[in-house]
Amino acid sequence: MILAFNSGALAQGGQGSSGQSEQAAQGKDQSEGASVSGQADSQPGRAGADSSPRVSSQVRSTADEATATGVRAELEFNRWLASYLAGGELEGTRSRLETIAVVAMNAGVPADAFKARIREAVAKRATPETMLRAIEEDARRWIWLAGQLDGSAWPPGDRAAELYLSASTALRNGVAEASVAGLLSWAGDTSADAAKAGAALTTAASLSMPFRDAATGDAALTLLRSRLRVRQYSAVVELAVRAQSAGFSSRRFLEALEATLGQGGSLRDLDRALFG
């Protein structure tokens, strides 16, 4: 039963994915009962590592639960998608969206991130081509993000989608992957507020706009580590706009940011460093 959940069927997605998932889910429900019976784990390597049948069954039970949760999330998402797109102009994108989402969700991307972006695309009446391109690009970034967060208990589940959305917005608007990775690493190590981390990411993206370039350095991490509150982030962007108007380069601004906020300074310190 366990092998059925570890097959590549779920990652293939597409038209047949729903049916396969239904079967997997049903099988999962049966295996949940079986997994506590103490049978030896069939996965190579793992059985040898387990010192007793009890430990083996616990490991398998945990793996089964995780897989079952994933399958249920996939089914729920597919049902939501079918219902949400029914009769609309974007209904033709459903199959492709399912495929993209299933692959991403199996990589650990929260379904709610997809839902939010699909709602936005539908509301803004994006064309099918634009929507698919946007979701594909987001999914690529989210899968990369899931890889960065693999094994981490951060962010908390109820804040994960929000962070994924902020990260994809930041990456789309010029924040480098290395900068995002640095922020995630620090945030995970310190169990930082996920909403604040997301706000730091989008603010960092906003900092590149006044200077018309994509050099944001480690601005996101600097903001997150600073003693600023989220509601003060907009003021940092306003200072960037002023700095650009005064002839500063983005590099000079980022240096001032790091030298002030990055060292525990205040907005006023940043203002002084820039404008005296």
Place this chain on the structure above:
Amino acid sequence: MDSRREEIRKLALRMLDERDGLGVSSPAPLGALPFGADEAGRAVVARAMATIRSGNEDRSIPRRGHRIAWLAAAAAALVAIASSDLTLAFIQRGSPVEVRFVLEAPEATSVWLAADFNDWSPSGYELEKAPDGSWSITVPLRRGASYSYNFVIDGERWVSDPAAPSSLDDGLGGVSSSLSL
């Protein structure tokens, strides 16, 4: 007018609760979204801004304010000792703050607010027009997060907020404004 404001507030708070819960909220029916992305609406917009109506946004906090903040922190610590669960819940959810969104668009016949905090569905978020041609709506939002939003003019033109400090590429052919609270 007051009952309408209360209606909007209740709707917004319900959306916030849903967002704070499982992160899943009910999908808006497609038929209720007669809008199309169109940046041509910029021509109509003269000025817009989102302002925080309540809550202290003063960036230069006086010394006395610091003392009060420390006293408040000490009080919060005592409450935490007495009831850590209650305090934790308070901190996690954050306190709502009334945010006033304003758009100056005298030629518009209707203006709606669509944002990530209402699942991009402007239903229930129609701005009211003032005699001077500006449109506004006040929405309760939680502190400690950033939000993306657009104004929708005459049911079809999606525009960013020209007065917002930043607007970001939405990946869908337009731009959205960003607000940190």
